[in-house]
Amino acid sequence: MKKYIKSIKDFFSIFRILGLGKIIFLNKAHNLSLKYIxxxxxxECFKSFFEIGFFDALKTKKYIKIEExxxxxxxxxxxxxxxxxxxxxxxxxxxxxxxxxxLSRNEDFxxxxxxxxxxxxxxxxxxxxxxxxxxxxxxxxxxxISRNEFYVSKASAETEQWVPYPIVTNLVKRFRFKSVLDxxxxxxxxxxxxxxxxPSVICHGIDISAVSIKSGINKIESLSxxxxxxxxxxxxxxxxxxxxxKIKAAEIDAVISMFVLHEFLEYGNEKITRLLDDxxxxxxxxxxxxxxxCRNSPDELRKKQNLISEHHLFHALSNxxxxxxxxxxxxxxxxxxxxxxxxxxxxxxQSCFLxx
Numbered sequence: 001m002k003k004y005i006k007s008i009k010d011f012f013s014i015f016r017i018l019g020l021g022k023i024i025f026l027n028k029a030h031n032l033s034l035k036y037i038x039x040x041x042x043x044e045c046f047k048s049f050f051e052i053g054f055f056d057a058l059k060t061k062k063y064i065k066i067e068e069x070x071x072x073x074x075x076x077x078x079x080x081x082x083x084x085x086x087x088x089x090x091x092x093x094x095x096x097x098x099x100x101x102x103l104s105r106n107e108d109f110x111x112x113x114x115x116x117x118x119x120x121x122x123x124x125x126x127x128x129x130x131x132x133x134x135x136x137x138x139x140x141x142x143x144x145i146s147r148n149e150f151y152v153s154k155a156s157a158e159t160e161q162w163v164p165y166p167i168v169t170n171l172v173k174r175f176r177f178k179s180v181l182d183x184x185x186x187x188x189x190x191x192x193x194x195x196x197x198x199p200s201v202i203c204h205g206i207d208i209s210a211v212s213i214k215s216g217i218n219k220i221e222s223l224s225x226x227x228x229x230x231x232x233x234x235x236x237x238x239x240x241x242x243x244x245x246k247i248k249a250a251e252i253d254a255v256i257s258m259f260v261l262h263e264f265l266e267y268g269n270e271k272i273t274r275l276l277d278d279x280x281x282x283x284x285x286x287x288x289x290x291x292x293x294c295r296n297s298p299d300e301l302r303k304k305q306n307l308i309s310e311h312h313l314f315h316a317l318s319n320x321x322x323x324x325x326x327x328x329x330x331x332x333x334x335x336x337x338x339x340x341x342x343x344x345x346x347x348x349x350q351s352c353f354l355x356x
Contacts, residue, residue, distance in 0.1 A: 038090060045083050046110075046118050047125075054080075055111040063100035116158030117307055123151035124314040134317065141319055153212055157189035160258060163345050164291050165190055167352045168256060169197065171289055171341075175354075177253035178202065181283075183238045184260035188216035188231065195229040203229075204247055206236040239275060241282050254287045255279060262292055265321035269331055276335035288337065288355040295322035296349050308349050325351055 015023065049055045052075055057064055066084055070077035084101050087093040092107050103111065121128070126145045133139035172180065172194065178201060182191045185205030195203050207213055216233045223229060236243055238260070261272050279288070293311065301309045315322055323331070325344065328351065332339060337355040344351045 042087070042090065042092065043118070043121060045087055047122050048083065050111075050115055050118050051122065055115070058103060058108070059112060063096060063098075063102045065100055113162075116155050117310070119151045119155035119158055120311075120314065123148045123155050124318060127314060127317040131317070141317065147318055149209065149212075153186040153189075153209075156186065156259065160190065160291075161193070163348060164258060164350060164352065165193060167343055167345075168258070168289055168291065169194055171352070171354055172198065172201065172254065175254070175287065177287070179251050180204070180254045180256055181206070181247060181252045181286075183255065183257045183279075184208075184263075185212075185216070185233065185258075187212045187219065188233050190256075190258055191231055192216070192219060192223070192229070195231050196223070196227055199228045199230070201230070202251075203231045204252070205231065205233045206238065206244075206247075207233075208235065208237045210235045241278050244282070249283045250285060252283055252286045254289055255283050256289045256291075258291045259293060261290065262315075262322055263320055265323065266319045269323075269327070273331050273335050276331065276337065280336050287340070288353075290328075290332075290353045290355060292328060292351055292353075293322060294325045294328065294344075294349045294351050304347070306347060308347075328353065 018026075046055075053073060054064070054069065054075075057069060066080050067077060069075065070080050084093055088095055088101070091104065093101050093103055095101055102108075124147050126147060127134070127141060130139055130145050134141065134145070139145055168190070171177075180191065180194070180201060180203055182188070182203065182205040185191060185207050186209070187207075188203075188205045191203035191205050195201060205213075205216065213233045213235045220229065220231050220233070232246075234246060261275075264271055264275075276288075293308075293315075296304070296308065296312065301312060312322065325342075329339065332353065332355055339353055340356050341354040342351060
């Protein structure tokens with residue numbers, strides 16, 4: 001009771017010193033800035049917890065004893081506790097009577113189904129953390145700053161599994177494709193999933209990253225012990241079609257590109273047009289499935305109020321050009337393709353084109 005009375009006295013003392021107007025002003029400034037500042041701090045905490053595997057552990061265990069997690073994973077206990085206590089204070093994590101931490105219901109849903117956007121933060125942190133340098137022209141993207149390719153791959157695989165993967169898989173099934181080639185496949189996440197769900201489909205994947213291909217091969221080897229999958233991964237540059245000698249073009253039913261082509265648009269639309277024309281001439285009998293994020297105007301983004309705005313931002317910061325649906329249609333026509341079907345997922349501004 002004494003503590004409560006003192007608190008009231010302190011409040012009125014501050015009230016007399018500052019005055020009602022200043023107190024109202026400070027309270028409004030605090031409340032308006034809180035959502036931005038807290039969002040940043042929470043996102044940084046989430047980034048770290050995804051990176052150290054803390055959230056992965058929470059997927060399999062409802063409760064975590066942080067002392068045990070720290071010891072097993074070589075994590076600094078004091079820092080881990082500080083972050084857990086912060087997330088508890090802002091009502092993202094909870095503690096049970098034994099002091100074990102667990103996530104609130106909404107946050108538990110996030111780590112299970114929406115971790116991809118947090119991987120994108122990790123992937124583009126170098127650009128986001130150097131925006132002042134980019135604005136002041138003291139650093140240049142591509143020379144002084146580059147994205148984290150490991151997290152680009154993880155983010156793409158995580159986010160694409162929910163809409164693009166099912167759409168492309170459905171096309172493969174509907175058109176009864178028996179052999180596919182995935183251009184810029186990363187670590188092969190899509191074709192691994194496609195092969196597991198459709199064992200009769202022969203899958204080929206190429207990517208310029210030897211690290212990504214090695215990671216994919218290791219995963220395929222671990223899965224092949226318990227599943228019949230037909231996947232071949234190779235380190236190849238999609239622009240060096242003459243090196244595709246291991247892939248028999250006549251046997252490929254569908255050539256697939258999952259959000260790859262836009263990464264080369266900074267060199268001009270003509271580069272992509274020539275690539276597609278060369279691919280069409282090489283894979284004469286194949287269908288093409290092209291998935292791409294399509295550009296929205298600032299007014300369109302303002303209406304949507306979803307994470308596509310952030311997607312547009314980090315693409316622009318990293319010199320990745322985005323095209324509208326009409327611009328993609330023009331490129332396909334110029335490269336000699338006919339659009340057989342287009343599936344557009346409006347909330348995410350993603351188009352999947354089936355070409356021939």
